Amino acid sequence: MFNIVEIYLDKENYQQKVIPSDYIENYLGGRGLGARLFVDYCDPTITPENSPVFFLTGPMCLSKAPLTGRFHSVFKSPLTNTIFDSSCGGKAGYYLKSQGIDSIVLLGKANSNKVIYISDGKVCFENLSLRGIEVSRREKTLKEKYGDDTSIILIGPSAENGVLFANSSCDRRFFGRGGLGYLLAQKGVTAIVVKMSKKDEKISDENKFEFVKNEIKKWIHGNPITSKGLPDFGTSVLMNLINELSILPHKNFKENHFDNADLISGETLKKYVKKRRACLSCPVACGRVTEKGEGPEFETLWALGANLGLSSIELLMELNELCYEYGVDTISLGGSIACYIEAKNLNFGDEKTVYSLIEKTLNAEGEGKLISKGSLRLAKELKKPELSMTVKGLELPAYHPKGIYGMSLAYGTSNRGACHLRAYMVAVEVLGIPKLQNRFIKKGKSGLVIYLQNSHSSADSSIFCRFLSLAVGDDYLARLISAYTGLNLSTEDYLKIGERIYNLERYINCQIGFGRKDDLLPERLMFDGYEDMLEEYYRGRGWDSNGIPRKEKLEELKIECL
Numbered sequence: 001m002f003n004i005v006e007i008y009l010d011k012e013n014y015q016q017k018v019i020p021s022d023y024i025e026n027y028l029g030g031r032g033l034g035a036r037l038f039v040d041y042c043d044p045t046i047t048p049e050n051s052p053v054f055f056l057t058g059p060m061c062l063s064k065a066p067l068t069g070r071f072h073s074v075f076k077s078p079l080t081n082t083i084f085d086s087s088c089g090g091k092a093g094y095y096l097k098s099q100g101i102d103s104i105v106l107l108g109k110a111n112s113n114k115v116i117y118i119s120d121g122k123v124c125f126e127n128l129s130l131r132g133i134e135v136s137r138r139e140k141t142l143k144e145k146y147g148d149d150t151s152i153i154l155i156g157p158s159a160e161n162g163v164l165f166a167n168s169s170c171d172r173r174f175f176g177r178g179g180l181g182y183l184l185a186q187k188g189v190t191a192i193v194v195k196m197s198k199k200d201e202k203i204s205d206e207n208k209f210e211f212v213k214n215e216i217k218k219w220i221h222g223n224p225i226t227s228k229g230l231p232d233f234g235t236s237v238l239m240n241l242i243n244e245l246s247i248l249p250h251k252n253f254k255e256n257h258f259d260n261a262d263l264i265s266g267e268t269l270k271k272y273v274k275k276r277r278a279c280l281s282c283p284v285a286c287g288r289v290t291e292k293g294e295g296p297e298f299e300t301l302w303a304l305g306a307n308l309g310l311s312s313i314e315l316l317m318e319l320n321e322l323c324y325e326y327g328v329d330t331i332s333l334g335g336s337i338a339c340y341i342e343a344k345n346l347n348f349g350d351e352k353t354v355y356s357l358i359e360k361t362l363n364a365e366g367e368g369k370l371i372s373k374g375s376l377r378l379a380k381e382l383k384k385p386e387l388s389m390t391v392k393g394l395e396l397p398a399y400h401p402k403g404i405y406g407m408s409l410a411y412g413t414s415n416r417g418a419c420h421l422r423a424y425m426v427a428v429e430v431l432g433i434p435k436l437q438n439r440f441i442k443k444g445k446s447g448l449v450i451y452l453q454n455s456h457s458s459a460d461s462s463i464f465c466r467f468l469s470l471a472v473g474d475d476y477l478a479r480l481i482s483a484y485t486g487l488n489l490s491t492e493d494y495l496k497i498g499e500r501i502y503n504l505e506r507y508i509n510c511q512i513g514f515g516r517k518d519d520l521l522p523e524r525l526m527f528d529g530y531e532d533m534l535e536e537y538y539r540g541r542g543w544d545s546n547g548i549p550r551k552e553k554l555e556e557l558k559i560e561c562l
């Protein structure tokens, strides 16, 4: 039996409820379950500030199988106004599950700043403001108070300063995108402290589970990316490759190549790495720790480096640490500053200017107050909406759409705005996983995008790390879940669940008012044939010409809640 603890912030009480078993059969957990519960708990047109915020574990959470130690949050994003999900590699999900709690939902708003303490299945509320204090000191203060056997979901000063893309962290891993930190601050939640416990789970078929788990380990060890590239260089192993292919955006996507990319690459960063960091039960350990603190990820090195024209790796490490301490999504930060620099005719690559803009944005002061609203709002305010490199209000990540057409369609049709992780087409169009596809081909590409969107939706709902799918196919993942939970999923069932989740999220967004107009790319990034790709995609999905799922499609997928 899967359960949810409803936490009423205004009344300071809580209750545990059982989640119907068909929700788990149809949506698994994590992202998918969050979308299904979202419909039960609110009208999709609710304001983000009033929307419920879910934290969800998944069916594999206690399994200790490789790359399964993550958990999810689902909420309505203040940045995009869409339903939004975000995944984090901290231990709080595992600790919740170790207390017998499968998911929690925050409802209403607290009257003053609160720390929520969850221990032995009980929830306590404590008044505590840590306003203005950086994230690492907050964590230290809370660990001293509640003990080292806790995992803490935290916000930073930027969330309290009203930065719309403020993130939330847990054990130095992140709910990066979409503004979860901002929402928690709006709800008066300073931190959620989760105590470790010892509850175990019965494995449905232990022998089969051990067998499939060991097979998966072999695939991970045999794959050059998960056994060499990511462990040795972290995610920034991609920097030089993406630049060589001329798809590394530079100067707010005006250009697609950065001459100094090698200076901020994984190879250069390696000299500064003191140790690697891993999410729970992950042998890959793609995170870096440098002498300046948390090591920057590829997306951060690109967003604050290549896109803004900065080429000092030492400065980027310092900025990364600053962003960690304030708690912001570095992709949206970099995208918003790039937009501002272009709109105001400032100089890309000017270290002093960029540093000052970042500091002001983290504090939402001076011109940083406008930048802290994200590039869509700031570009509109400056009467230059064409300079915002966003889809559905979310800043684009590090792959230039004009050189990787499948990825561009994935950006456009992503349910949470421009995101590379809803369908990681880089695997297919750059890395050749499972087989290299020509990145400039448009016709027929939509089928791959749809397949990956469905597959990734199931993976996010099982709480698998995205990088697991670089090494292991859906068939193994379906067998792993089946052996552990007894759900008995075929590969087809597993992908059908993903399709159901994607359609439900899309339908929720359509109810909010999203449609075809929101699936287009910024004018600067549009190319001939994009709209044909979009039409082919809608047909493949069984949606109408405005991108709305047809009734027959929803019925076929048994999306009964709408």
Ligand code: SF4
Residues within 6 Å of the ligand: 067, 068, 069, 089, 277, 278, 279, 280, 282, 283, 284, 285, 286, 287, 465, 466, 467
């Ligand atoms: S590969 Fe990286 S992101 Fe994925 S689980 Fe491992 S450490 Fe976390």
